[in-house]
Amino acid sequence: MAAISGKLAALTAAAMALPGVHTRAADLTSPNPFSAEASHLEYSESGSRMSVRVNQATGTLPVTDNVLLVGNYIQDVMSGASPIFNAPGAGGDPHQVLTGASVFDRREAEDIGGVLFAGDNQFTLRQGWSLENDYKSIWTSIEARRFANQKNTTFAVGAAFNDDGVSSHDAPHDYRTRIKRDFFAGVTQIINERSLFEVSLAYSYSNGYLSDPYKLVFVQSTGLLPDARPSQRRQFALTGKYLAYVPAIDSAFQVVESLSTDNWGLRSGALEVQWKKELPGEWLVSAGGRLYSQSSADFYKVVFQTAPGDGLHSSDYRMAAFGSMAWLASVTKQIGRNFSVQFSAERSYRRYSLRSGGTGFDGDDYLWSFYLATLRAQF
Amino acid sequence: MRRRIGVATAVLALALLSACATVQPWERGTLAKPVMSVDDPPQEKTQKLRTYKAKEGGAAATGVGGGGCGCN
Amino acid sequence: MPGLYRYPFHAMGSRCEIRLYAESDDETAAIARLAAADVQRLDAKYSSYRDDSVAAAINRVGAGGGAIEVDAETAGLLDYADTCFEQSEGLFDLTSGALREAWGAQCTALPDATLLERLLERVGWDKLLWSRPRLEFGVRGMALDFGGVVKEYAADRAAVICLEAGMKHGLVDLGGDIKIIGPHPDGAPWSVGIQHPRQADAVMATLQVSRGAVATSGDYERYLAIDGKRYCHILSPRTGMPVEGLAGVSVFADECIVAGSATTIAMLMEERGPSWLDEVGLPHVWMDKEQRVGGTYARLDR
Numbered sequence: 001m002a003a004i005s006g007k008l009a010a011l012t013a014a015a016m017a018l019p020g021v022h023t024r025a026a027d028l029t030s031p032n033p034f035s036a037e038a039s040h041l042e043y044s045e046s047g048s049r050m051s052v053r054v055n056q057a058t059g060t061l062p063v064t065d066n067v068l069l070v071g072n073y074i075q076d077v078m079s080g081a082s083p084i085f086n087a088p089g090a091g092g093d094p095h096q097v098l099t100g101a102s103v104f105d106r107r108e109a110e111d112i113g114g115v116l117f118a119g120d121n122q123f124t125l126r127q128g129w130s131l132e133n134d135y136k137s138i139w140t141s142i143e144a145r146r147f148a149n150q151k152n153t154t155f156a157v158g159a160a161f162n163d164d165g166v167s168s169h170d171a172p173h174d175y176r177t178r179i180k181r182d183f184f185a186g187v188t189q190i191i192n193e194r195s196l197f198e199v200s201l202a203y204s205y206s207n208g209y210l211s212d213p214y215k216l217v218f219v220q221s222t223g224l225l226p227d228a229r230p231s232q233r234r235q236f237a238l239t240g241k242y243l244a245y246v247p248a249i250d251s252a253f254q255v256v257e258s259l260s261t262d263n264w265g266l267r268s269g270a271l272e273v274q275w276k277k278e279l280p281g282e283w284l285v286s287a288g289g290r291l292y293s294q295s296s297a298d299f300y301k302v303v304f305q306t307a308p309g310d311g312l313h314s315s316d317y318r319m320a321a322f323g324s325m326a327w328l329a330s331v332t333k334q335i336g337r338n339f340s341v342q343f344s345a346e347r348s349y350r351r352y353s354l355r356s357g358g359t360g361f362d363g364d365d366y367l368w369s370f371y372l373a374t375l376r377a378q379f
Numbered sequence: 380m381r382r383r384i385g386v387a388t389a390v391l392a393l394a395l396l397s398a399c400a401t402v403q404p405w406e407r408g409t410l411a412k413p414v415m416s417v418d419d420p421p422q423e424k425t426q427k428l429r430t431y432k433a434k435e436g437g438a439a440a441t442g443v444g445g446g447g448c449g450c451n
Numbered sequence: 452m453p454g455l456y457r458y459p460f461h462a463m464g465s466r467c468e469i470r471l472y473a474e475s476d477d478e479t480a481a482i483a484r485l486a487a488a489d490v491q492r493l494d495a496k497y498s499s500y501r502d503d504s505v506a507a508a509i510n511r512v513g514a515g516g517g518a519i520e521v522d523a524e525t526a527g528l529l530d531y532a533d534t535c536f537e538q539s540e541g542l543f544d545l546t547s548g549a550l551r552e553a554w555g556a557q558c559t560a561l562p563d564a565t566l567l568e569r570l571l572e573r574v575g576w577d578k579l580l581w582s583r584p585r586l587e588f589g590v591r592g593m594a595l596d597f598g599g600v601v602k603e604y605a606a607d608r609a610a611v612i613c614l615e616a617g618m619k620h621g622l623v624d625l626g627g628d629i630k631i632i633g634p635h636p637d638g639a640p641w642s643v644g645i646q647h648p649r650q651a652d653a654v655m656a657t658l659q660v661s662r663g664a665v666a667t668s669g670d671y672e673r674y675l676a677i678d679g680k681r682y683c684h685i686l687s688p689r690t691g692m693p694v695e696g697l698a699g700v701s702v703f704a705d706e707c708i709v710a711g712s713a714t715t716i717a718m719l720m721e722e723r724g725p726s727w728l729d730e731v732g733l734p735h736v737w738m739d740k741e742q743r744v745g746g747t748y749a750r751l752d753r
Binding site: 005007008010011012013014015016017018019020021337 | 523524527528530531533534535537538604607608611612637704705706708709712713730731732733
């Protein structure tokens with residue numbers, strides 16, 4: 001944009017010199033100071049596998065003109081079966097071996113934090129924890145945002161520090177720790193009156209016990225060994241998002257593309273497309289799809305013939321090469337000035353055939369879906 | 380292939396950055412529409428990210444930011 | 452859940468209104484009274500029609516060709532008027548006040564050319580010696596007309612009074628010159644409709660503003676009808692005659708006083724108004740006597 005004209009600069013400078021024309025008060029950018037949100041999610045997988053119920057509650061409270069307190073609570077109740085390892089089948093085809101269907105697990109996590117609004121800047125600090133019998137996690141996150149070009153550009157940087165400890169139901173005193181450090185930087189940029197885009201880069205460093213204590217691998221020559229992953233993981237992710245309004249159909253389109261790679265040999269890519277439209281009566285609907293694909297980790301095999309020399313082995317279906325196709329949809333209704341209700345659903349078909357390279361098998365294929373209901377209040 | 384996509388993203392981002400106009404506050408009507416909110420509502424975003432993190436091996440990301448979430 | 456409270460009042464010869472969002476009427480009524488009181492203070496202080504105003508005191512000195520020391524607020528306004536004079540090629544000129552003698556509200560015929568010539572000898576900002584805080588009149592019979600700056604200055608001040616009292620959402624409307632305190636509580640901008648200069652029930656443009664100010668000038672606000680022709684209230688300090696060219700102009704700026712002087716200068720520039728506005732770079736919309744529309748807002752078809 002061209003610099004302010006000399007004429008305008010002169011007039012503005014003279015105006016600023018007039019008494020009482022400019023306020024000394026800080027500019028508060030917080031739009032919805034008091035708010036509360038509660039949601040319930042039902043997640044289930046095909047083939048008598050896991051199902052999860054999640055309840056979440058969030059509240060925000062302004063404490064001064066510039067500070068907003070935020071609190072979160074989340075509770076997961078898991079039941080159903082989970083794959084433990086893959087066993088070679090009689091005809092040479094491996095198959096998954098699941099836990100008994102009676103596994104029942106409950107997790108709770110809380111976090112509190114604050115947001116500070118300072119003119120064109122915004123700072124967020126959060127502290128969270130989750131303390132269970134077999135899992136402890138304490139984390140801190142910080143984020144800074146800066147608005148520039150009359151809020152056409154937003155810069156954001158942040159970091160999160162996780163300290164976790166994991167044991168298992170079977171060996172509760174066998175407590176192993178791990179740390180995770182996340183860093184990200186991103187830019188949101190308005191392109192014109194009806195479109196914008198975002199680019200962000202994230203780096204994650206994990207160190208410690210990164211294996212899954214509930215998983216095993218089948219080794220032909222030896223039998224069953226525990227899941228053993230490297231003690232260090234470095235992951236990079238690049239995400240791009242584009243959102244544009246199309247007046248001809250009074251709808252918005254959003255495309256999100258995300259790529260990641262790490263030092264475990266696991267590379268992934270995701271592409272999500274969404275169509276969003278406002279309907280009369282304060283309804284908002286959206287529908288879209290997501291395509292995902294990943295390669296397998298270096299230490300992954302469906303079934304091992306011999307125990308690898310470096311002691312690293314995993315048959316976890318999440319470390320395999322696979323892809324997925326998902327449908328997602330959402331309906332939101334604004335109720336009066338202060339309340340809104342949202343129903344969302346996503347259904348994802350995991351498919352070995354959509355993989356990026358490496359190894360896996362379609363015996364791991366399943367379908368997951370979730371239904372989420374959220375109630376929001378803002379004052 | 381991944382590197383090519385990564386480079387293409389960076390080039391596209393730079394191209395878009397240079398093509399940007401500065402939209403004045405009174406021109407923000409369209410951008411202020413509910414369908415144009417760039418982030419999902421917080422709890423929705425949290426649930427999506429937790430699900431992807433639990434079921435996939437890649438780094439789940441839906442946009443800028445995130446930070447700690449205490450996910451297993 | 453905040454409600455919208457409206458506080459109308461009369462000042463500067465116009466219908467004024469302060470709109471504030473608040474939980475209840477109690478806090479806002481007092482704040483609006485304070486803000487309206489400041490507007491009325493300025494109205495009284497710079498009115499050309501009151502004998503006890505500061506403007507009248509200045510003009511009594513001007514009549515005799517003397518000098519006077521002014522207070523800080525008046526000094527600020529004179530400095531501002533000085534800048535406007537420079538940026539408008541000498542067309543924005545507070546000393547046009549002397550021309551009022553020829554163009555009183557009771558005027559039913561065009562003033563005599565010799566009268567205008569005589570009055571024009573007493574018009575001219577360069578005939579003043581302004582050295583803050585001392586104002587010296589170089590010629591006898593001069594008069595200052597603060598009408599071109601005070602209303603918009605009052606709008607800026609009124610908004611600041613509301614902001615400093617804790618108001619975050621609302622606006623100040625002084626006869627169509629608007630200063631935004633803050634957008635609607637849900638963040639939505641105010642829809643400001645600009646009166647069509649020729650059709651009473653139509654708008655020339657609708658602006659979505661969530662901050663800043665919008666000021667409007669036109670030949671339809673206060674005018675004299677003489678022999679069936681419309682003469683607007685803005686007088687050229689060069690010819691002594693009302694300006695012709697633009698039927699109406701509206702400008703957006705951060706401060707109302709800047710927006711207001713920009714509209715006044717655009718009107719004074721007559722046919723050169725649109726190009727002057729383009730030079731200044733503020734968003735604007737204008738309509739000329741042929742009802743042609745142009746300017747930044749003219750290209751947005753909403």
